[in-house]
Amino acid sequence: MASDAPSDVSDWEIQEGLPQPEDQFIQKYYQGREALIEQETAQRSDSSFRQSITPLAAAACAIVSRIRAEEHQTIWTNNDPVNKLNATVKYHPGMMFPLAKERMEQSKTYQIIRKMPKGALLHAHLDAMMDSDFLVEQVLALEGMAIQASQRLDTANSRDNALVTFQYSKPQHLASSSIWSNSYEPHRLVSAKEAADGFPDGGREGFKAWIVQRSTISADESLNHHQGLDLIWDKFRNCFFILGSMLSYEPIFRASLQRLFHQLREDGIQWADFRMAFVAKYRREGQDEPDETQDALFQAFDEELNKFQATEEGKGWWGCRFIWTTLRNYPKKEMVEHMKQCIAIKKAFPHLVAGYDVVGQEDMGRSLADLTPELFWFKKRCMEEGVDIPFFFHAGECLGDGDETDHNLFDAILLGTRRIGHGFSLYKHPLLIELVKQKQILIESCPISNEVLRLTSSIKAHPLPALLSRGVHVALANDDPAVLGVGNNGLTHDFWQALQGWENLGLEGLGSLAENSVRYAAYWPDQGSKEWTKDVKDGKFGEGVRASRMREWTAEWNKFCQWIVLEYAEYGSDEDEA
Numbered sequence: 001m002a003s004d005a006p007s008d009v010s011d012w013e014i015q016e017g018l019p020q021p022e023d024q025f026i027q028k029y030y031q032g033r034e035a036l037i038e039q040e041t042a043q044r045s046d047s048s049f050r051q052s053i054t055p056l057a058a059a060a061c062a063i064v065s066r067i068r069a070e071e072h073q074t075i076w077t078n079n080d081p082v083n084k085l086n087a088t089v090k091y092h093p094g095m096m097f098p099l100a101k102e103r104m105e106q107s108k109t110y111q112i113i114r115k116m117p118k119g120a121l122l123h124a125h126l127d128a129m130m131d132s133d134f135l136v137e138q139v140l141a142l143e144g145m146a147i148q149a150s151q152r153l154d155t156a157n158s159r160d161n162a163l164v165t166f167q168y169s170k171p172q173h174l175a176s177s178s179i180w181s182n183s184y185e186p187h188r189l190v191s192a193k194e195a196a197d198g199f200p201d202g203g204r205e206g207f208k209a210w211i212v213q214r215s216t217i218s219a220d221e222s223l224n225h226h227q228g229l230d231l232i233w234d235k236f237r238n239c240f241f242i243l244g245s246m247l248s249y250e251p252i253f254r255a256s257l258q259r260l261f262h263q264l265r266e267d268g269i270q271w272a273d274f275r276m277a278f279v280a281k282y283r284r285e286g287q288d289e290p291d292e293t294q295d296a297l298f299q300a301f302d303e304e305l306n307k308f309q310a311t312e313e314g315k316g317w318w319g320c321r322f323i324w325t326t327l328r329n330y331p332k333k334e335m336v337e338h339m340k341q342c343i344a345i346k347k348a349f350p351h352l353v354a355g356y357d358v359v360g361q362e363d364m365g366r367s368l369a370d371l372t373p374e375l376f377w378f379k380k381r382c383m384e385e386g387v388d389i390p391f392f393f394h395a396g397e398c399l400g401d402g403d404e405t406d407h408n409l410f411d412a413i414l415l416g417t418r419r420i421g422h423g424f425s426l427y428k429h430p431l432l433i434e435l436v437k438q439k440q441i442l443i444e445s446c447p448i449s450n451e452v453l454r455l456t457s458s459i460k461a462h463p464l465p466a467l468l469s470r471g472v473h474v475a476l477a478n479d480d481p482a483v484l485g486v487g488n489n490g491l492t493h494d495f496w497q498a499l500q501g502w503e504n505l506g507l508e509g510l511g512s513l514a515e516n517s518v519r520y521a522a523y524w525p526d527q528g529s530k531e532w533t534k535d536v537k538d539g540k541f542g543e544g545v546r547a548s549r550m551r552e553w554t555a556e557w558n559k560f561c562q563w564i565v566l567e568y569a570e571y572g573s574d575e576d577e578a
Contacts, residue, residue, distance in 0.1 A: 044504075045471045046512030053508060053561075060561035063571045064507040067108050068499065075107055076500075094460040094501035097451050098219035098485065101493070110496050112564060116510065117556035118491045119517040120271035120318075121264065121477060123421050123444035125325075125359070127244045127276055128480030129489050130256045132215040135246040136208050142251060144168050144286070145192040152184040156201075163238065164214060165245035166192060168283050215242040216485050222452040229399070232454050233361045239483045244280035250300060251285050257304040260489055265317050267490025270553070271521050272320040273392075277327055277359055278341075294341060298322075298349045318549060321354035321522055323392045328358040328365030332374060339378045346387045354522035355392040357421065362397050367404045368411035375415060388526055394421035399455060401428055418532060419444055419520060424455050427466040440536050442473045442520040447501075448486060448494050449479035459501030469504070475517035511557055518553045519546065 009020060019026050041047060053061070076093045089099060104110050139145045150163040167189070175188035179195050199207035217235055224232075247253055264272060281290030282297040291297070301322075308314040324342040326335060339356075346353040356378065358371060368375070375391075382389050395412035398405040406425050413420075413435050423443040426432060436443070445464050456462045467474060476494045478486065486493050495510055502509075519536055523545045527535060535542055540550035565572065 040469065041504075043469065043471050045468050045473055045516075046509050049512035049515060050508050053511070054558060056565060057508070057511070057558060057561040059572060060564035061507040061511075062573070063564055063568050064109065064112060064499075066571045067112070067568065071107050071109060075103055094458055094497070096223060096458045097448050097493070097497060098222050100497075100500075101485075101487070104493070104496055104500075107496075108568075109499060110492065112568075113495045113499065113510070114267065114490075114492050115560060115563065116268050116492075116495065117270070117514065117553055117560055118268045118495065119514040119553050120273070120475070120521040121269050121491060122273050122419065122442075122475050122517055122521060123446055123477030123479055124272060124274055125276065125480050126274040126322075127240060127247055127280070128483045129260055129274075130243060130247050131482045131487070131489075132212045132243060132246075133208065134259065135243060135252065135256065136211045138252045138255060139166055139192050139246055140196055140204070140208075142168075142249075144170065145249070146174060146189040147179060147192045147195050148187050148189050149179060149184070151186050152182055153180050154182045154184070159210065160214075163241060164211075165241055165280075166249075167245060168249050168286070168288065170288055173288060211242065215239045215483065217452055217483060218485065222454070222485070225454050225457060227454075229361075229363065229454050232452075233364070236453065236480075236483060237361075240279065243482065248280035248282045248290075248297075249285075250283065250296070253282070253297070254300055254304050257301065258308060261305070261308040261317060262313065263489045265313055267488070267492055269490060270316060271318040271518070271523070271549070273323055273354060273522050274320055275323045275325045275357060275359065277325045278338075279327065294345055295348060298345055298352055302349065302352060319524070321352055321524060323355040323357050323522070324353055324389070325357045325359045328360040328362070328371070330366075335371070335374050336377065339374065339381070342389065343378075343381060343385050343387060346389055347385065350387070350526070351524045353389065354524070354526075355390045355418070357392050357394060359394055362394065362405045362408060363400070368393065368395065368408045368415065369404070372411065372415075388528065390522075390529070390532075391415055391417045392419050392421065392522070393417040395423060396420065396425040397422035397450075397455070398425055400425065413439065413441065416529065417441065418522075422446060422450070423467070424450055424463065426472070427463040433467070433470055433472060437471055437473075440473070440533050442475055442516060443467060444477050445474050446477050446479035446494065447497050448481075449484055451497075452484045459497045462501065464498075465502050465504060468509070473516050473520070474513060475520060476513050477517075514557070515550065515553060518550050521546075521549075523549070 072093050076091050078091050145166060146169040147164065147166050151158055153159045153162055169189045173189060175185065175190050177183045178198055179190045180198055180200050196204045196207035199210065202209070216239065217232065221232060221235060247256055278294055282294065283290050284296055305319065309317055309319065324345070326338040330338060342353065342356060393412040393415070395408040396406065400406040409420070409423065409426055409429060409432055413432060419442045421444045423445065426436070426443065447459055447462055447464065450456050450462060451458060464474065476491060476498060478491055478494050481489050498505055499507070499510060519539055535544065535546050538547065540547050540554060
């Protein structure tokens, strides 16, 4: 008697009465399963973007997904002969950034993401975006640059731990002793060129390598998660002192800005909201004494921005502004004085100051709750001075759950922040998630920074997908690329990590994150709270600068998708073209 069972069903399955995928009730289960997945997908923050993309863009996204899948079986596996030679590393998709970086940059997906229009860079500390190797070359090329240290640098241990900074100085103010000798007096300035040439471990080239090592977090430092956050933050803070001291001399500042603008534009970025705490004192060219205010720095920044925008390359650069930042560990008087400087600069350069923030390790600094009296004073003084400086707070850049640092998220929302920097611990707070959505607050997420600074072990363990799935608006940012060892000031590395680490994202998800960055950028002219919220909600269907730039980005996105379809046609399919 012939059986009606499929030919590939074994006899034991028939005897046991094992259901088959083709059975009607199993098919109904699968249909219900798909409906449940679709219901959750519809709640994602990128749902509307996915539904709005053109057929050509959908084809490009499908191509990138196929390339990604291919690379998972080739680049990110130990099965091929080249990978097998390196027995110390088990290659896998979404592996830790310091281990993945070199291979990442050789992949097709990386080359594709490099060309992607990424919109706006919303969370980046300007004094941690200038590569130390470039800065030290500038220092050694300029006459009058000097170096000083908090102790004599006559041992390897002192060279690893002393506080080292640079500044311009006239010859008569320089010490004659070597900074590498036991006769060096702490904090005395010596010629940077002479110090470099006399470096005890390799002369000038060794000196350059030493400065890079002192101002960059190494792979080993990043990967030692068992040492905790405080130790990596100690190194992180010291990097800023070195980089900031080199950057704060006018000729180096100006040259660095032109290089930075070029790098950002080359990476598909058209706008940047920079943060800067102005810890290192700015010196104008040829001046020993630093400026007491930041007027000269902002004047130089304005001139260099205009200079770049006047070039052919700069025509596609929308511009950039500052979110003025104050170190959160300042005592009250110093905090208030820094706030006064912010207001003064806002009045002098209204088009360059977009907002206010407090920065530094949240676990070790003053909480927003503790800072509330000063923050209320700041808002009152802004009203008296006739300026509007909204908040763009760092909050939730921590591992705590319910402690004072974690509660910075509550205060950031209550104080009216327009965006939240990092928001790493937000996923633990369902009520706050709903408030963030209701109030149209964007999260500035910095995945590689969170990895390197030991908040998460890898992109796979990052909590951001939990926010995306709950409908929270997010943009990706790079935070401090020069310090973090990224080697590039653009967003490609962070975008690529997200693409590889999160299955639900895809190129279309990256597109949504980029569009969000354009939607939430702090453009000039300023907007009041109600106008800002309406403008963000209207998006490209609104009026004014924001809507215009969102439409411009959409056109660039569609050109990018067309390039993918043509350049990687071998990964296409008939279904893509239908």
